[in-house]
Amino acid sequence: xxxxxxxxxxxxxxxxxxxxxxxxxxxxxxxxxxxxxxxxxxxxxxxxxxxxxxxxxxxxxxxxxxxxxxxxxxxxxxxxxxxxxxxxxxxxxxxxxxxxxxxxxxxxxxxxxxxxxxxxxxxxxxxxxxxxxxxxxxxxxxxxxxxxxxxxxxxxxxxxxxxxxxxxxxxxxxxxxxxxxxxxxxxxxxxxxxxxxxxxxxxxxxxxxxxxxxxxxxxxxxxxxxxxxxxxxxxxxxxxxxxxxxxxxxxxxxxxxxxxxxxxxxxxxxxxxxxxxxxxxxxxxxxxxxxxxxxxxxxxxxxxxxxx
Amino acid sequence: xxxxxxxxxxxxxxxxxxxxxxxxxxxxxxxxxxxxxxxxxxxxxxxxxxxxxxxxxxxxxxxxxxxxxxxxxxxxxxxxxxxxxxxxxxxxxxxxxxxxxxxxxxxxxxxxxxxxxxxxxxxxxxxxxxxxxxxxxxxxxxxxxxxxxxxxxxxxxxxxxxxxxxxxxxxxxxxxxxxxxxxxxxxxxxxxxxxxxxxxxxxxxxxxxxxxxxxxxxxxxxxxxxxxxxxxxxxxxxxxxxxxxxxxxxxxxxxxxxxxxxxxxxxxxxxxxxxxxxxxxxxxxxxxxxxxxxxxxxxxxxxxxxxx
Numbered sequence: 001x002x003x004x005x006x007x008x009x010x011x012x013x014x015x016x017x018x019x020x021x022x023x024x025x026x027x028x029x030x031x032x033x034x035x036x037x038x039x040x041x042x043x044x045x046x047x048x049x050x051x052x053x054x055x056x057x058x059x060x061x062x063x064x065x066x067x068x069x070x071x072x073x074x075x076x077x078x079x080x081x082x083x084x085x086x087x088x089x090x091x092x093x094x095x096x097x098x099x100x101x102x103x104x105x106x107x108x109x110x111x112x113x114x115x116x117x118x119x120x121x122x123x124x125x126x127x128x129x130x131x132x133x134x135x136x137x138x139x140x141x142x143x144x145x146x147x148x149x150x151x152x153x154x155x156x157x158x159x160x161x162x163x164x165x166x167x168x169x170x171x172x173x174x175x176x177x178x179x180x181x182x183x184x185x186x187x188x189x190x191x192x193x194x195x196x197x198x199x200x201x202x203x204x205x206x207x208x209x210x211x212x213x214x215x216x217x218x219x220x221x222x223x224x225x226x227x228x229x230x231x232x233x234x235x236x237x238x239x240x241x242x243x244x245x246x247x248x249x250x251x252x253x254x255x256x257x258x259x260x261x262x263x264x265x266x267x268x269x270x271x272x273x274x275x276x277x278x279x280x281x282x283x284x285x286x287x288x289x290x291x292x293x294x295x296x297x298x299x300x301x302x303x304x305x306x307x308x
Numbered sequence: 309x310x311x312x313x314x315x316x317x318x319x320x321x322x323x324x325x326x327x328x329x330x331x332x333x334x335x336x337x338x339x340x341x342x343x344x345x346x347x348x349x350x351x352x353x354x355x356x357x358x359x360x361x362x363x364x365x366x367x368x369x370x371x372x373x374x375x376x377x378x379x380x381x382x383x384x385x386x387x388x389x390x391x392x393x394x395x396x397x398x399x400x401x402x403x404x405x406x407x408x409x410x411x412x413x414x415x416x417x418x419x420x421x422x423x424x425x426x427x428x429x430x431x432x433x434x435x436x437x438x439x440x441x442x443x444x445x446x447x448x449x450x451x452x453x454x455x456x457x458x459x460x461x462x463x464x465x466x467x468x469x470x471x472x473x474x475x476x477x478x479x480x481x482x483x484x485x486x487x488x489x490x491x492x493x494x495x496x497x498x499x500x501x502x503x504x505x506x507x508x509x510x511x512x513x514x515x516x517x518x519x520x521x522x523x524x525x526x527x528x529x530x531x532x533x534x535x536x537x538x539x540x541x542x543x544x545x546x547x548x549x550x551x552x553x554x555x556x557x558x559x560x561x562x563x564x565x566x567x568x569x570x571x572x573x574x575x576x577x578x579x580x581x582x583x584x585x586x587x588x589x590x591x592x593x594x595x596x597x598x599x600x601x602x603x604x605x606x607x608x609x610x611x612x613x614x615x616x
Binding site for chain 1: 440442443445448449474482484496497506508509511512513515524
């Protein structure tokens with residue numbers, strides 16, 4: 001009867017609302033540019049093959065483009081397209097002045113080298129930030145197109161008012177399009193062009209021994225998890241009041257209903273009772289990724305980045 | 309009388325001996341290539357201005373070149389050289405087929421943009437690994453010229469037989485030519501071309517609160533420190549048996565003799581009683597840096613990296 005009962009629940013970061021906020025800002029700026037006589041920005045998405053998940057992603061991206069006033073176009077190429085045919089398509093888009101942003105939806109079929117395709121997209125149209133020149137610029141703290149998912153995570157943290165400076169951050173997962181750039185954004189120097197976080201940052205990954213992971217997550221003020229492992233982050237391994245950002249998207253079978261449902265890498269139900277801030281899945285990082293793509297496309301249109 | 313008295317001292321990693329081992333391998337290979345009718349590899353170093361430290365570094369690099377059979381040439385330009393004059397010099401070297409490796413000794417004078425200079429060096433001759441394309445390749449786990457100091461640190465770890473896989477590593481310092489690439493080499497996937505370490509890796513830096521640094525260093529199996537702060541790493545904040553790699557080079561006044569002496573960032577005297585392995589300063593990482601430069605120059609000569 002005399003114990004203090006803690007019922008505080010985490011504040012849920014609403015990715016849908018934040019994404020709308022960003023898209024509205026992009027839309028407003030495009031409206032003004034168009035009202036001033038400019039043309040609409042233009043994004044071209046290229047898909048090779050018929051991967052259904054890719055088709056869904058593209059549809060969501062197109063929808064966000066329409067909303068913000070970005071003209072969008074998709075080029076669907078058959079699965080048997082050769083690498084050189086794809087490179088030719090990209091080259092044509094590079095040379096087409098009406099195209100501001102180019103995005104080749106990954107994965108590409110096995111007979112095509114992904115790295116070659118990413119590098120073929122002209123750096124100033126590379127809204128995904130996967131061209132090696134943009135990776136190098138980013139890792140050198142130079143302004144560039146930051147891949148949309150890590151950029152979206154940082155934007156969530158910033159807009160929610162969560163402090164990163166001097167804090168402890170843990171990134172679980174070291175993929176080149178999410179984990180690695182996140183670690184870069186969290187640890188690097190905030191005074192340079194990438195507006196990084198100045199946090200002490202730990203990168204955990206598949207070879208972090210299971211008994212070691214909690215050593216790091218328990219010290220963390222911010223945990224970002226992008227591993228594809230449902231319930232990797234449980235309440236017992238986080239610090240009370242920490243910020244938990246869940247990048248995972250896993251389709252699992254709901255034991256009660258037997259239906260497939262979408263979950264992240266965090267045990268949301270339990271962790272949300274202990275964390276300070278938490279993102280849901282769906283409705284967290286996902287919508288932010290799409291919103292950041294419209295922002296990158298607007299940047300490409302405005303030629304804001306100096307590639308000299 | 310019944311207490312166990314621990315007198316174990318750390319094994320000191322002899323950077324001079326390891327560097328000689330590497331240079332001897334480079335020399336042997338060059339001897340064979342030349343015996344088979346090849347020309348000698350050729351490194352050109354460019355220095356703008358008369359910074360005495362830079363001159364010493366260049367002298368050491370030249371000496372290692374001579375030892376290994378690499379022809380070397382220095383171009384000394386006056387401090388008032390304009391940026392475009394320097395870029396023209398680099399361009400000439402890029403187009404000179406007799407030059408395999410180009411190194412612009414940093415820092416350049418303030419009126420010259422360092423980033424522009426680094427990017428001007430052709431990627432396939434960029435033995436320092438500072439061109440943005442090489443930074444991007446490296447951070448994407450692609451084979452490339454890895455900057456000589458972090459490459460030297462990893463080589464020390466490997467040749468000493470220190471395990472990194474699944475271990476905890478802490479990097480103190482986040483500079484783009486040492487700390488950041490070290491964090492990349494330590495954490496990334498060993499199955500790719502950079503032969504990275506698969507360690508759980510924490511990046512600490514100037515904004516890591518002083519009371520937080522020990523939290524991480526005490527868990528670390530490997531600590532690499534590159535901060536320019538003498539005695540940042542003391543015996544009380546490391547784990548017994550850990551590997552301590554000291555990249556720091558600080559000139560301080562010896563309190564006893566009044567003379568200037570060279571020290572690292574580690575309290576060597578005390579830490580060496582507790583660590584498992586430790587590198588001295590001088591004679592640790594420094595010689596490794598120079599040795600790795602000869603290795604990179606040989607790679608450039610052999611055109612081992614596919615930049616397509």
